[in-house]
Amino acid sequence: MSLTTQIKEFALDIGYSKVGIIPADSFPEYMADLTKRQEMYSFYIKSPSRPLVAAEPRSLMPTAKSIITTVYDYAQKNFPQELIGKIGRIYQARCYNAPPERINGARPELMKNFLRKMGCQVGEKISLPERLVAAKAGIVTYGRNNFAYAEGMGSFIYLTSFVVDKELEYDKPTVEIGCPEGCSACMKACPTQAIYEPLKLDPRRCIAFNTFMTQERIAGSHIDPEIRTKMGTKVHGCDICQEVCPRNQAKLKANRSDDEFLVKVARDFSLTQMLNPTDEFYSTRIQPLMYNYLREKKYFQRNAAIALGNLGDPANVPDLVIALDDPEELVRSYAAWALGKIGGRGAKQILEEKFKGETSESVKLEIQEALVGMG
Ligand code: SF4
Ligand code: SF4
Incomplete structure (x- = not known):
């Protein structure tokens, strides 16, 4: 052989x-x-x-x-609905x-x-x-x-x-687009228009990029407010342009067995725990799945704050208020943004109060912008 x-x-x-x-x-x-x-x-x-x-x-x-x-x-194997x-x-x-x-x-x-x-x-x-x-x-x-x-x-x-370093037998290339003629479902479905032409992606507009490349040492930790609102509940990666693709439908609809590890993770997973994680949640529920690009807790917390803001559920206000006292400026800033997004009199009062005691100029700016947005 x-x-x-x-x-x-x-x-x-x-x-x-x-x-x-x-x-x-x-x-x-x-x-x-x-x-x-x-x-x-x-x-x-x-x-x-x-x-x-x-x-x-x-x-x-x-x-x-x-x-x-x-x-x-x-x-x-199957991916649990709670994590999709x-x-x-x-x-x-x-x-x-x-x-x-x-x-x-x-x-x-x-x-x-x-x-x-x-x-x-x-x-x-x-x-x-x-x-x-x-x-x-x-x-x-x-x-x-x-x-x-x-x-x-x-x-x-x-x-x-x-x-x-060995010469081997080489295969024939298939460097070509294999999509059906005229299909552009992925480009139409992308919430941020990150795919600006076939085979061309602007990573700065891509939700996946924004969830994990926006770190101080790589591309800065700021996520543009326009992109934040389009991130929905995505805290690590984005599959939209693959989910809508006709070339993936057979795989997506296939009947597979459950991944028992993911079933357990999904049962315990919540965005509020990701926002204010205990050490155990961080090491057993965040790290095994998302510890590849992101290595610092504050970025997971930031992404959870954005997701909770986009969910818009007032029931999450108390968790965001806890995050307003987080030692990390980044977490406080995005918690303020999320509270502004959820809105309501209670959230407004809390932001006004926190503004008085906040020492970081960047957090104060986020609070101010959130309050302006709340009218
Ligand atoms: S991963 Fe999401 S944001 Fe990025 S190109 Fe695909 S649909 Fe658009
Ligand atoms: S949705 Fe899928 S098949 Fe259609 S253009 Fe995009 S990648 Fe190709």
């Missing part, structure tokens, strides 16, 4: 659904596109993953010869940047160990343009919503690549 066949069979054996292989050449089309849109993507270009450098894999690994790319189908619309399915499935001690983090480690056992040197920390790699290897096509789609799985997939 050839090395290529052994590698592909091993990948399928450990749970990947598709495997493809391409030469480890550069990706000039990706570099050109990213450079052209560098204003939108500056946060990413400057990030430690250095995508423009990684787009030339041999600049990081001079011995690189091949890229093995895999599809993992993360929608093999709050947490993106990919995060519920715990496969995004999973730590090695968890099953979805262990799989890439198993793959690397196998490749090493087969005599390959394996590249580390090479952040490849995964969708383009997978399309070049013929295992996905593009959707106009920017997601990659795999046959029989739709876009609920997670792509992982491995760079190795």
